[in-house]
Amino acid sequence: MNRRQLFQSTAVAAAAAMQMPAATTPLQKQIRITALETDLVTRPPGEPHYDAIHKLGVDQGGVTIRIKTDAGITGWASTSFGMVPGGPKVVRAILEEEVKPVILGLDPAFPRKIRSELWKALEYHGVGGVVHFALSATDIAIWDIIGKAAGVPVYKLLGAYRDRMPAYSMCGWYYDNDKDLSRYRKSMETAFEQGYKAIKIKVGRYDLDDDIRRVRLAIDLAGKGRRVMLDANQIFNRNEALRRGRVYQDMGCFWYEEPMPPHEMDGYAELAAKLDIRIATGENLYTKYAFADLIARKGADVVQPDNRRAGGVTEWMEIAAIADGYGLELASHGGGSANMNMLLAMPNAIYMETSGKQRMIDGEVPAPTAPGMSTEPGAK
Ligand SMILES: [Mg+2]
The missing domain is CATH 3.30.390.10 (Enolase-like, N-terminal domain)
Structure with missing residues (x-):
């Protein structure tokens, strides 16, 4: 290209740029x-x-x-x-x-x-x-x-880290007329058929023997390479939380969730110090100040903010960042696109909670594609 051609091409490009002002966004x-x-x-x-x-x-x-x-x-x-x-x-x-x-x-x-x-x-x-x-x-x-x-989808504005999120199914509830655990078994078999590589079951409603029966069935169905999380929904005091926690730990469960009421911050710290199994909690805490208290006391290994209680995107992401700063893992309480947009932006996020049939690739839910939070009905 000689100087004349260079000048002409530059002039053409400049004219084109003038005719096409940069797109403005709202x-x-x-x-x-x-x-x-x-x-x-x-x-x-x-x-x-x-x-x-x-x-x-x-x-x-x-x-x-x-x-x-x-x-x-x-x-x-x-x-x-x-x-x-x-x-x-x-x-x-x-x-x-x-x-x-x-x-x-x-x-x-x-x-x-x-x-x-x-x-x-x-x-x-x-x-x-x-x-x-x-x-x-x-x-x-x-x-x-x-x-x-x-x-753009909000996870890209928040600083995306990944575009697929591992998900687990909250499937192992207690049901009426289920003494033989057939309904409970069916819920877990369905979750594995749906492609989940991790499930969560409820424990603590009855005695330890009942827990052991439920946990053993879940672990057997999961087999090698799939994980079982336990959720006690605040039922225990400190002694019972420790006593049962040692059993769950020995059975090979992945995490032990909400063993005590959420305000038992010292109890959580004590339990987390005494057990090797991950202690997961946070779904009933409000604002980053409550999470900062829990985290500073070393009361959790997996931090689980709920985007209805803990705060929306602004507060939730700050909680997630505090957890990351302390080297803690993060999992959402609940699923859906709002949780996905936030989880995808955090390197310490390990799981989204959900249930039922989901579009999944190898146990992971793909990122939402619609601009915004995909919280509008019909958004993908
Ligand atoms: Mg829970």
């Missing part, structure tokens, strides 16, 4: 939140099932939230309750009467600012409990807006 301008809408979601009663302390599957419901903007983008999120008939109505009232007036007019591209404003507005009755269900759903809807405005 995030380059200020966006305003214009509306917050909610729907109560009721689910028909399913088959009753039990963990050590709860009856689940009968009274279930939730709230769907939509946050609208002047950019024409709507953010979606939903929150659910497995057993509290009044919970969704309370969360809806908080969203409609307390969250909405605070966030109208704010720019959704500033989720930490919005969180700060909401904490100030709601701290009088406490940033925890059902209030945090409302704030967490709000934050997830806001991140759905941010991802849609940027045109």
Whole structure:
């Protein structure tokens, strides 16, 4: 290419660039939140099932939230309750009467600012409990807006680490009329047929002999190369948690979840020090401050924030980063696309909890592809 040709080609490229200004995204301008809408979601009663302390599957419901903007983008999120008939109505009232007036007019591209404003507005009755269900759903809807405005799935905005997530099936519940464990066995066989390489079962509802029977069956069905996690749902005191934990450990289980009530921080530290089996907990903790307390006391090996309770994307990712800073593993409590977008961005994430039939490749769920959180109905 001589100088004349070089000049011409450069000029052509420059002209082309002038005719094609860089694409702008809605995030380059200020966006305003214009509306917050909610729907109560009721689910028909399913088959009753039990963990050590709860009856689940009968009274279930939730709230769907939509946050609208002047950019024409709507953010979606939903929150659910497995057993509290009044919970969704309370969360809806908080969203409609307390969250909405605070966030109208704010720019959704500033989720930490919005969180700060909401904490100030709601701290009088406490940033925890059902209030945090409302704030967490709000934050997830806001991140759905941010991802849609940027045109990418949120895990790519958060700093993606992988594009597939190992998943385990929460399948081994207690069922009515199941003394011979046939219903329990079927649930685990189905999970392995569905392609899971790890399952979780409930323990602690009855005596240790019953636990041993359930655990042995699960370990036998799993065979070599598949894992069994146990969940005691807060049922034990410190002595019993240790006594049974030693047995579960010797049987080769992968983790021992929520043996005691979540506020027993010292008890968790003691147990984690005395047992080699991974201690998993966190699904009933609210905000990074509770997790920081647990983690600083060395009370967990696997940190399990729940994105309805712990916080939405903003708070959840901070919890995940604190855990990473302490060299701890991370697993979501619950599944779905909101959890996937967050887990995929964390190198210390080891599992997503889920159940039932999922699209899986070698025991792993592929990343969502839709821009945003994929929390809008129908998003993939
Ligand atoms: Mg649990």
